[in-house]
Amino acid sequence: MSIEVSNESGVAVSEEELISIARFVLDRMKVNPAAELSIVLLGTAAMADLHMRWMDLPGPTDVMSFPMDELEPGGRPDAPEPGPAMLGDIVLCPEFAADQAAANGHSLGQELALLTVHGVLHLLGYDHAEPDEEREMFALQQQLLEDWVAEQVELYHKERQSEKDRQLVDKFRNLDEL
Template sequence: MSIEVSNESGMDVSEEDLISVARFAIARMNVHPAAELSMVLVDLDTMADLHVRWMDLPGPTDVMSFPMDELEPGGRPDSPMPGPAMLGDIVLCPAFAATQAKKAGHSLAHELALLTVHGVLHLLGFDHAEPDEEKEMFELQNSLLAEWLELRRQARREAQLAERDRRLLGKAGFFDA
């Protein structure tokens, strides 16, 4: 899976985290691993321009998704090729997200991960215009995000334990020549 991130926002953001959460969500949604995704991080003015141009709504927003191919989870079974070439584009506005993160009481990184999952789900055809759609999409979004965050916590803990073990074994002389 190819995921490209272009940060034009002027803000310092972990592109590795965005790629990780996007890759996780895409894999969990059974999208073919050959799919490609583009992510662009923009400033408030650029997002406001896109929001007016594509949604006819004033002011900036947090995330917009632009699907490239008609998709269903798992790809199209009637397609002669295995999976789509280009999933689409997700546009994030870190400055807008920072305000939302502060109001929600969590970090900008958490908010951007949530918005990335939200954007991926939109690319896969999920919407929240109707109450039933909103319930389904947000439950799935929250579930995917929680699972990704837990896997990251586990990986960090395992890395800490491995580092501790390495230091302890080194002090005990297990690595002496």
Template sequence: MSIEICNESGVTVDEPAISSVARFALDAMRVNPLAELSVMLVETDVMAELHQRWMDLPGPTDVMSFPMDELDASRRPDSLDDPESILGDIVLCPDFVREQAKTAGHGLDDELHLLTVHGVLHLLGYDHAEPDQEREMFGLQNELLERWRKVRADEDERERRHRADSHVLGTAGFEEPGGTVQS
């Protein structure tokens, strides 16, 4: 699966984590591993222009999704039998999201992870216009995000244990170019 991150927002974000949560959501939704996804992070004025142009709504927003391939029964990106497909673009606005994250009581990265999953689900045809659709989409979004966080915490714990074991065993050093060992 190809996930391209393009940060033109001027805000430093954890791009590998955004890619990781997108990949996790796509894998969990059984999207073809040959699918391509683009995640763009843009400035507030760019997001406001996109929001006005595509949604006919003024001002910036947190996330927008732009599907590229039609999601119909004959060609779905979640079918492993289909050829490579381009899912589309997710556009995030970190400056706008920063205030939203403060209001929600968590950090910018956490909010960007949530919105990345939200954008993936929109690309896969989920919506939240009706109450039953909102319950389904937000329930799935929260489940995917919780599962990703658990997997990530488990990986972090394994890495912490590995570093601790290496330190105890005296193998904590690494070899730098030129053959010198640093610890």
């Protein structure tokens, strides 16, 4: 799976984390591993321009999704086997997201992870224009975020344990030399 990040926002963000959450969602949603995704981070002025041009809404927004290939069938997990495709672009505005993160009492990284999941789900055909769609999409979004965080915690603990194991082996290796 090819995921490219282009940070044109001037805000330092963890591109590895954005790739990690996007890859997790695409894997969990059973998107073909040959699929390609682009994540672009823009400043507020550039995002406001896109928002006006594509949505006819003034001012910046947090996330916009621009699908490239028609994904039906195969964009959703309940559809037939998906094929390879250029999924499209997710455009994030870290400055706008930072304000939302502060208002919601969490970090910019957490907000960008949420927005990345949201953007990927839009590329896969999910929407929230109708109440039923909103419930489905937001429940899935929350579950994917929780599962990704749990996986990250597990990986962290495995890495810590591996480091402790390595130190212990090194310690006993040195005893043999005495």
